[in-house]
Amino acid sequence: MLKSKVGYSSLDDAKAAGKEAALMAKGSESETKLAYVYCSCAFDVKEVLHGVAEVLPTCSLVGNTSFTGVVTPGGYIGGDTPFVGIMTVGSEEMSVGTAIVEASDCAYSAGVKLAHDAMSAAGKDVAPKYFYMVASPKEEEDYLKGISSVIGRIPFFGGSAADNSIAGEWSLYEGETVISDGCAVAFVYDAPDMDNKFSDAYKETDDYGVITKVEGKRVLMEIDGKPACEKYMEWTGCSKEDVSGGNLLVTTITSPLGVKDRLGDLTAIRHPMNGNEDGSMNIGNNLAEKTCIIRMEATIDELISSVETTLQELLDGLDHKPSALHLVHCGGRRAGIGDRIGEVADIVAKVAGDIPYIMEFTFGEYGFVSDENNTCGGLMLSFTAL
Template sequence: MLKVKTGQSTKANAAEAGREAASYVKDEIKDMRMAFVYSGVQYDQKELIRSISMELPGVPLIGNTSFTGVITPEGFTSGDDGFVGIMSLSDSDMTVGVAGMEKEGTARETGHKVAEKALLAAGKEEAPDYFYMSAPPGEEEYYLKGITEVIGRVPFFGGSAADNTITGEWLVYAENIVTADGVAVAFFYSDKPFANKFTGAYNETTNAGVITKIDGDRTLVEIDGVTALDKYREWTGASAEDVAGGNLLGYAVCKPLAVKDRLGDLAAIRHPMNGNEDGSIAIGNNLAVGTAVIQMEASVDELIASVGKTLEELKAKIGGPIGGLHLVHCGGRRAGIDARIDEVTEQIKKSVGDIPFIVEFTFGEYGYEDDGNNTCGGLMLSFTAFGK
């Protein structure tokens, strides 16, 4: 049977914080297969991981830095001097292969290599039942392409590393690898049920157009032949100041854009990050010319309520007893929710009761819906359930 435990700490010293967080889970070490670790950028991450490893010898660790805090059953955990949350998975019948590496060559080439390393770590030649990925913001789709080259289309979940100030201090880690430019994966082999609910949980408006020009992968230049910022302001009623530079990042939390998958099962949110002087928009994920982009919307009340709603959908999707929950919640949504973050904790506890869980706050979310492809998005929820 799968056993999941969580721990947390806000001690200022990284080593002490790691020891305290690990102390909550170490009694299950006999069958512990891996542990997720999410922490604040204030810490020396290598020292933090080293201290947890000393408490959990032989247990593969994987994770990344999280935006402003984590949530466990103990509540929202944050601190000016740092924070850490841990969730361990123990199951004698489960095999997990964890691997991480700094970028070597292109992101796609690195994804290919890390997948081979994870297979080796698991002692397997066949594809896993599902996998987890963590990467920095920027090239997530390409890391995923490289992994898929090795194992094919396998259900996945995870999120992009974050920091507290959106200044690129984020880090990804797996065992002894701590890097700002690389990727980490965990390949899971288990006969227990698994389910992922991936959603923006926004309301679709009637505002839609075709992307007619982009610059690179993530700069939206024109919609329907009109400068992107002009079209966005027309749709949303935003002022010039609302969308100027970094102001757009916060404004768009309640009014983002989205692209649908080929069957319409998933509206993958595309977060407008920056309003550029030339009228283009920096977007948080990849775009393609000739595809439709839709304006979405939600109030802060709806962002909070969506957590409980998504959990209910996840519970229905797995259709059986749940051993633990790994909840990826966008950091941008968390910023929009701001001081009401405890209401998110209330939503979770009301929905799942005493099921152990951990929430990380990311700058990119990964998941899938129905038979669609694995997808990366922003301002989204990627909620994962591990069956008992």
């Protein structure tokens, strides 16, 4: 049976905060195999990890900085206060292999290396039961392709590292290794089942078009042959100022774009991040020409209520009570929710009850649908039952 504990701290000293959170999350050594660690980008992250490692010296560790805070059974921890949140999991039988790689010229090749390194760290030469991934918000899909080329379509979950102001101050880490650009994984073997609910939690509108031009993988140039910003203004009636520069990111929190998977089971949100002078949009995930893109909608009230709906759907789909909940919530959604984040914390506490849980806020979310089709998106919820 999987065991899990959660710890958290808002002490000012980075190492002391890591130690305090780790002491709360510490279980027996034989049943504490993996620690998911999330902290503030305002901290010296290496000092946080030094503190955690002093308390959990034999436990594998992986995680990242989280946008503005975390949600734990202690409520929302963060805001203007630096924070650390930790969830440990493990069982007598479970084994874990973690690995990290810095960004290189080829994210696919880096993903291949990650998979081999994680298997080696676990003392295995076979695919894991499932895996966790964290990356910098840039080449997530390519890391995933490389990993999958080695282990196949194994279910995964996780999210991209985040900072508090989209200034590139994020970190991701494995053990006590800290990087700002790259990817880390935790391969999990011989563990109880996991299940994931990956949801966009937006409503489709009747505004949709064909992506007719993409530059690179993440610059949306044209929809239906028109500049992307122009098409978006036509759909929404918003102003040019609304879609200019970083204003576009805020404008589209309640009305982003989405692409359906090949079976229509999932709409993966594509969050416009920046409006460019030529009318193009920088997008938070990869796009493909000659595919359909849809304008989505949700009010702030719906962004909040979708946390309850999604978490309850995850729990209702299980045949037994889970041992832990790992909850990935988009940082963009959290920014839109603003001062009402306490309502989200109250919802999670109500639905989760006495199940240990941690919620991080990311700049990209990862999950899978029923046919084990792993997907990366933005403005998403990826809720995992362990």
